[in-house]
Amino acid sequence: MKLTATANPRSRQEELGQFLTASPVADFMASMFEPSRSDGCATPRDRCGLLVKAIIEVFCTRWAPGAAILGIRHTKREMVYLNSKALAAVGVTLDSSTKPPGVIIHHKAKNRLLLIEPVIETGPVDENRRKELQGLFAESDAHIVFVTAFETGRTMQTFVSHIAWESEVWIAEDPDHMIHFNGERFLGPYPDVMPKKP
Numbered sequence: 001m002k003l004t005a006t007a008n009p010r011s012r013q014e015e016l017g018q019f020l021t022a023s024p025v026a027d028f029m030a031s032m033f034e035p036s037r038s039d040g041c042a043t044p045r046d047r048c049g050l051l052v053k054a055i056i057e058v059f060c061t062r063w064a065p066g067a068a069i070l071g072i073r074h075t076k077r078e079m080v081y082l083n084s085k086a087l088a089a090v091g092v093t094l095d096s097s098t099k100p101p102g103v104i105i106h107h108k109a110k111n112r113l114l115l116i117e118p119v120i121e122t123g124p125v126d127e128n129r130r131k132e133l134q135g136l137f138a139e140s141d142a143h144i145v146f147v148t149a150f151e152t153g154r155t156m157q158t159f160v161s162h163i164a165w166e167s168e169v170w171i172a173e174d175p176d177h178m179i180h181f182n183g184e185r186f187l188g189p190y191p192d193v194m195p196k197k198p
Contacts, residue, residue, distance in 0.1 A: 051118040054172040055103050055149055062175060064107040064114060071104035091141040091195070098136055102149075106142065112189065113140055116147040116170075119159060124148035130164040134193055143189030 052072060060067050071094075072081040079100065086106065087094065090113065094100050101115040102122070115133050117125050125133070125146045137144050146167040150156040153171050156179075163169060169179040 051120055051149060051151055051172060052103060054175070055116055055118060055170075058172065058175045059116070059149065059170055060105060063170070063178065064105055064112075066109060067105045067107040067114070069103065070106050070113075071100055073100055073102050091139045092137055093139075094136065099132070100136065101133060111142050112145050113137060113142045114145045114147055116149055118149045119155065120151070124150075124159045124163050124169075125167050126162040127164045130167060137193070139196070140193075141195045143195065144193035145189055 056069060056072075060069075068083075068086060069081070070083045070086050071079060073079050082094070082100075084094070087104070090106065092113075102118040103114075103116040105114040105116065106112075107114060115125075115137065117123075117129065123129070125148045130146055133146065134144065146164065147170055148159075148163055148167065149170045149172065150159075151171075152173045156169060156171060163181055165182045167181050169181065171177070171179075
């Protein structure tokens with residue numbers, strides 16, 4: 001199904017998730033789901049699911065091969081998957097009152113927890129969110145890495161001034177590249193989030 005840009009004014013297009021994406025990427029993303037609406041338009045929930053799926057299937061393969069998915073949050077607080085036992089093994093306990101990241105990945109080969117925020121219904125890893133996640137994962141035995149994931153570069157442009165330093169950005173439409181926000185460590189932890197040594 002092709003959606004035309006003239007069908008709705010810009011504000012309505014954004015509400016329906018009609019964003020400009022290169023055709024091959026749009027076709028790939030569209031092939032990953034069946035719309036939940038009868039009119040064929042992707043809701044924010046559908047788009048979030050698509051981006052999470054891209055993180056799991058594309059980001060992990062490229063940037064964290066062999067990593068384990070320990071948690072997936074589908075809405076602002078609802079966890080659809082949480083491997084509490086595996087999180088506990090790296091010193092982390094999350095309770096229902098917390099807001100975990102959208103995707104939690106354990107890259108055992110490098111002893112890293114990648115905390116990924118997919119930006120659809122929530123914002124990026126900004127300074128406040130970075131501090132919040134740092135507190136939630138303070139007892140982790142694994143090194144913490146903060147990643148914000150966007151559908152498109154155009155979407156990232158809206159949030160670029162809010163993205164926290166010492167974090168990473170991944171864009172689904174250009175999956176073989178990462179944007180590193182300052183610091184000397186690329187896709188690596190910083191001293192303020194290193195595991196506590198016994």
